[in-house]
Amino acid sequence: MKRSNIFTSKSLRVIKMKDEVVMEIRGLTKKYGDIVGIKDLDLDVYKGEILGFLGPNGAGKTTTIRTCLGLLQKTSGDVKIFGLDSHKDSIEIRQRTGYLPGDFGMYPDLKVKTILRYLLSQSGVSDESKMKELAERLELDINRKYGNLSKGNKQKVGLVQAFMADQDLIIMDEPTSGLDPLMQQKCYELLREEKAKGKTIFMSSHILAEVEEVCDRVAIIRNAELQVVENIDSLKEKMGKKLVIEFENSVDPTLFSMKGVEDFEMDGRKATMIVTSNLDEVIKKISKQNVVNMSLETFSLEQLFLTYYSRGGNER
Amino acid sequence: MKIGKTMLMELKDRWKGFVLFILVVVLLVGGFVQAYPSFREAFDEGLEGSENVEVEVLKGEENISVMLSWKEFEDAENYSILVGESPNMMVPLDIVEGVENTYHEYVLGFDGDDIPERYFAVVAVRSDGERELVGMETNFERRTAFQEIWGIDYGDIQGFLSLLWSTWWVLLIGLYIGYISVNVITKDYEEDRMDLILSKPISRKQYLLEKFMVVSLYTLSVLVIIGLLLIVSVASVGELDSVSSYGLMSSSLLSWPVFLVMISVSMLAGVYLESSRKAVGVSFIFILTQYGINMVGDLTEGLEYLKTYTIINYWDYESALFGEAVSAFDVVFLFVISALLVGSALMIFERKDIPV
Numbered sequence: 003m004k005r006s007n008i009f010t011s012k013s014l015r016v017i018k019m020k021d022e023v024v025m026e027i028r029g030l031t032k033k034y035g036d037i038v039g040i041k042d043l044d045l046d047v048y049k050g051e052i053l054g055f056l057g058p059n060g061a062g063k064t065t066t067i068r069t070c071l072g073l074l075q076k077t078s079g080d081v082k083i084f085g086l087d088s089h090k091d092s093i094e095i096r097q098r099t100g101y102l103p104g105d106f107g108m109y110p111d112l113k114v115k116t117i118l119r120y121l122l123s124q125s126g127v128s129d130e131s132k133m134k135e136l137a138e139r140l141e142l143d144i145n146r147k148y149g150n151l152s153k154g155n156k157q158k159v160g161l162v163q164a165f166m167a168d169q170d171l172i173i174m175d176e177p178t179s180g181l182d183p184l185m186q187q188k189c190y191e192l193l194r195e196e197k198a199k200g201k202t203i204f205m206s207s208h209i210l211a212e213v214e215e216v217c218d219r220v221a222i223i224r225n226a227e228l229q230v231v232e233n234i235d236s237l238k239e240k241m242g243k244k245l246v247i248e249f250e251n252s253v254d255p256t257l258f259s260m261k262g263v264e265d266f267e268m269d270g271r272k273a274t275m276i277v278t279s280n281l282d283e284v285i286k287k288i289s290k291q292n293v294v295n296m297s298l299e300t301f302s303l304e305q306l307f308l309t310y311y312s313r314g315g316n317e318r
Numbered sequence: 319m320k321i322g323k324t325m326l327m328e329l330k331d332r333w334k335g336f337v338l339f340i341l342v343v344v345l346l347v348g349g350f351v352q353a354y355p356s357f358r359e360a361f362d363e364g365l366e367g368s369e370n371v372e373v374e375v376l377k378g379e380e381n382i383s384v385m386l387s388w389k390e391f392e393d394a395e396n397y398s399i400l401v402g403e404s405p406n407m408m409v410p411l412d413i414v415e416g417v418e419n420t421y422h423e424y425v426l427g428f429d430g431d432d433i434p435e436r437y438f439a440v441v442a443v444r445s446d447g448e449r450e451l452v453g454m455e456t457n458f459e460r461r462t463a464f465q466e467i468w469g470i471d472y473g474d475i476q477g478f479l480s481l482l483w484s485t486w487w488v489l490l491i492g493l494y495i496g497y498i499s500v501n502v503i504t505k506d507y508e509e510d511r512m513d514l515i516l517s518k519p520i521s522r523k524q525y526l527l528e529k530f531m532v533v534s535l536y537t538l539s540v541l542v543i544i545g546l547l548l549i550v551s552v553a554s555v556g557e558l559d560s561v562s563s564y565g566l567m568s569s570s571l572l573s574w575p576v577f578l579v580m581i582s583v584s585m586l587a588g589v590y591l592e593s594s595r596k597a598v599g600v601s602f603i604f605i606l607t608q609y610g611i612n613m614v615g616d617l618t619e620g621l622e623y624l625k626t627y628t629i630i631n632y633w634d635y636e637s638a639l640f641g642e643a644v645s646a647f648d649v650v651f652l653f654v655i656s657a658l659l660v661g662s663a664l665m666i667f668e669r670k671d672i673p674v
Contacts, residue, residue: 073516096517101517103513103514105510106511106513109509
């Protein structure tokens with residue numbers, strides 16, 4: 003049974019949340035020789051939203067981010083950030099954009115504050131108050147040498163430097179990597195606060211709970227191609243609900259061959275199906291049988307993601 | 319003001335190594351100059367018994383002659399006089415036997431207007447027939463072996479200092495500067511900070527030029543220190559009358575364009591190869607090859623033309639030391655080569671994907 007068409011090309015239309023587009027990506031393709039890093043990517047990021055960029059390792063998340071920042075040359079397509087060309091006007095863009103790389107290093111023999119001051123000055127900012135406030139909040143000792151920090155503390159340095167210049171757009175690649183759960187929560191708080199100030203945040207992650215907790219929308223990428231861009235709640239809605247029914251007697255599976263029902267499985271007297279629409283009709287059909295037990299579950303983003311990747315991977 | 323921030327960061331990160339290298343150079347150069355008096359003595363090969371013999375050239379209207387005079391040798395019955403082209407007198411050009419032991423003088427006549435460079439030996443012949451050297455002298459100012467081969471007297475302070483420049487100097491500074499020039503680029507790749515630095519509003523052009531400038535200016539400051547140290551050291555061995563302070567400083571500073579080319583080659587290798595190990599290899603091969611070809615050209619007659627293919631050849635330290643005019647073309651040529659190499663590095667870097 004075929005699933006709904008939410009991942010088909012028609013559904014790849016951008017879902018507009020607010021008026022002002024901060025990042026506008028059109029037909030972006032990046033190839034490394036014969037290897038395709040990202041293919042024909044269309045994506046908009048709107049002012050004041052947090053967009054989660056989801057995908058397994060190697061899907062193309064980091065390539066997308068780094069191409070948008072002009073760190074990688076694009077093979078084709080266009081990226082506009084604040085209406086400026088990502089490569090021709092990259093300095094102006096970087097003036098207004100904070101970036102946390104997924105994997106980064108710094109000068110191991112220098113103190114954290116020396117490094118942060120250098121990066122801050124490169125952004126043309128002399129006021130260190132936000133840098134100090136962020137360090138204090140994340141419990142980061144900026145008087146220590148960078149090389150002596152733990153992985154988690156190094157990640158805090160990355161977070162501080164991404165936010166300290168108070169820029170309009172923050173792009174982050176796996177922002178909570180290496181942080182303990184407490185610090186992860188602090189990071190989420192920080193993201194929500196920045197969003198409340200009107201900042202736009204574009205973050206990649208493979209931690210689905212994180213995306214579910216802080217993001218307004220999610221873009222899912224697989225094998226270098228964008229699969230879906232959706233509001234998280236709408237996505238859950240479109241993905242349907244998992245219905246499990248235990249009948250008193252075995253039923254005819256063809257009974258549920260109808261629009262809005264997918265992945266029907268019958269295991270003895272127990273039936274499992276995904277209901278994407280037409281729930282009323284399904285309930286009516288069930289009501290004609292003797293039901294012992296029944297549950298209707300909404301997908302968590304994690305289930306949704308795993309379901310998609312385990313089953314929907316070859317549909318496009 | 320964002321200009322200079324990357325340079326400053328490099329200095330903050332590398333100042334210990336920079337200071338240590340300057341200390342090493344100061345010790346080596348200071349020590350080298352202090353060795354000059356002993357070196358000069360070692361090369362001052364006086365002819366045996368020259369204090370006993372005097373040579374005087376006498377020019378007549380029609381001919382020219384040499385008058386030899388010598389100290390009386392005890393127990394000498396008569397003397398023999400040998401004339402040769404070299405001090406060993408194995409095959410003398412002329413021998414005068416049985417010169418009487420009366421005046422201890424002898425006049426040798428020569429044809430023509432000039433006397434060729436000749437060695438004269440006075441040998442005492444004893445009554446028992448035994449012969450003993452009284453002494454040797456020449457009718458010209460003798461040159462050292464270095465002077466004979468290379469035309470420079472390394473026994474002079476200028477010649478001695480040119481030894482400093484022509485031998486280990488290029489290698490010592492060149493290899494260190496080459497290593498640093500590669501590392502200021504490749505360490506940013508290898509320690510995963512290039513991504514973060516270039517995500518800030520700094521252009522790749524500014525980034526690379528600041529890296530080039532920091533190494534270039536550091537090299538220049540090392541050369542200024544060396545120049546000053548040479549002046550102080552040469553004064554301390556009492557030779558500042560023989561060579562000007564300007565000559566000492568300019569001989570050091572004129573090497574800057576050579577090192578700029580080395581810096582540019584090393585940075586180009588660093589930008590292109592992104593690996594310290596590979597780029598340092600390329601840089602060292604370039605510097606060692608330049609040095610090697612220059613040495614072969616220097617030492618091998620007939621292969622001198624090879625030197626024109628090396629950048630070291632365009633560093634005219636000899637003219638600077640000996641107070642002669644330095645070719646402006648050489649200096650400009652090296653600056654142009656360096657600019658072309660840096661331009662190539664910029665072109666590659668600006669189109670390059672920054673790896674993670």
